[in-house]
Amino acid sequence: MFETDVTRLLGIEHPVIGGCMQYITGPEFAAAVSNAGALGIMSSAMFPTQGEFREALLKLKSLTDRPFAVNLNLFPALRPIDNELYAEVIMAEGVPVVETSGHLPPDELVGPLKEAGIKVMHKCTSVRHAVSAQRQGVDAVTVFGSEGGGHIADLGFTTMSLVPRAADVLDVPVIAAGGIADGRGLLAALALGAGAAMLGTRLLLSEEAGVHRNLKDALLAATEYDTVPILGSVHNTLRAWRNGAALEAARLEESGAEFLEILQVVAGVNTRRMMDRGDVDAGVVACSLAVGIIDEVKPVADIIGGMVAEAAAAAAGICN
Template sequence: MLTTRLTELFGIEHPIVQGGMMFVGRAELAAAVSNAGGLGIITALTQPTPDDLAAEIERCKSLTDRPFGVNLTLTLSINPPPFAEYRRVIIESGVGVVETAGSDPTEHIEHLKEHGITVIHKCTSVAHALKAERIGADAVSIDGFECAGHPGEDDIPGLVLIPATADAISIPFVASGGFADGRGLAAALSLGADGINMGTRFMCTRESPVHDNIKDLIVGASERDTRLIMRQLRNSMRVAKNTVSEEVVEVLQRGGRFRDIKDMVAGIRGRRVFAEGDPELGIWTVGLAQGLIHDVPTAGDVVRRSAEEAERVIEGLGKMIVGESLVTARGSK
């Protein structure tokens, strides 16, 4: 079994975290990941109201007695959600882990930690990770350019971003973006991470609330079938390649503004994609890891086989080192 600072911090068996995905992070999926020894995550803003979130947390508790967390993404908008109310519900529900993401989480981290909650903050750069550490985050999730959703504006892939983060911070961190199996977990650990976060991989599991049509599309897609949109607005987002995302790119390339695409990128349209199974209803997030996904197993199978594969890879690398040493020793005689 792989033991890291992450497994010790969260009280889990395997250093595997389920991404806090909008419209996807619900009780069934989170509980399945946690029951298999990973850390499942409910997405707070998937629930329409704080009361709905309270009910979803209780539903997850009825499905697992293992640790799970709640993602609270701090969006910037004209009419922001009642973040303080969502935070209150999380605290009163007795959730032990919260993943924050988005804009400055200082107020939320301070309040959550006052109530003994472990906080992991999602970052897309070393600078963000350093700030998260400075303001009291217990851990960070570092998202490389390969990730679904918002990869930031620096375009740094995990192969560089993960070891750069390991060199810069002292708190545990999760590598995110491009991970779908045990080979990725072994690689992330070797680069200095304490575990991995998988989003797209968990979208394609039986417990995921995503429509089967979309799961089948992901299984059949390659790593080339995503699109980066809204780059000109410095709000880059990795989504599936479809007619809507192509139109968004074309409009902005012609000098369009956000007002010209806001209806195309509306979140409600992405929710309909996942619920109804028509991939052309709107934009929907998916990562480069889709090129590594070839089936739709249970979430528990993903956790267990990823952990087992990582152990085999690490053991195999150890044997390579021993074998090389033996060859050198024999050759010197």
């Protein structure tokens, strides 16, 4: 229905990308997104060893024959991440697309991936970083506005301002991320010059997302008032759902607490407890301002198909 530079580049049916979500976008989830005609992205950082990562990748390949991507995490991480080890497996297993997010991907990473015929996309939060990524040779850039759930950085630029600027300045295709959760947002992203929209929070509230129903219900009840940027004090700003853990982290930051004390609250082990056991104040979870327009947990295919149909209807309805 919407053929764009990004759908052509990636060989996907719909101009939609399922954003990487730590602890959620494993092989089954990424396959569900790809099988729905979008681009599924599997997290690599979820798999601590090269062997576990290879096993997950083989599983993903067995679950879809559509294009998919693997995310390489270039954010500062507590567990040292050796992306070279993941890259070895990615090249050996013929992964079609790699997404990097966080710091600019170094030549040593992009060069071999490109030589192996792999398409590389980079996700960043400013046009300045997008231009650097393009110079580095990436095939597409995702610009991530601060409405979104996840690491939004300190700059505070919004999707509405980032996407047209990036489309004006870059030669490579642009993907819009941050605050997009329905067909209206998808259409707006395309109108602003993006070739696809990336979804995080909308897909967190899908049937396939392996998180406890208590958390899904709490997020369904949330609105745009219910997120909070935290971790700005350590220059790693994260837009999170405003629950007990996020407010405690914000309080500690405000009082000038040591990072190790803040870490006790934001540690991944607490997030896992929340996701697995449904103790909704136990840990921190990324969450978009768009959470307020999400009112139903649906299968991934219905979310993506419905969004594309809604975007087409919205385009037709604009001048009525």
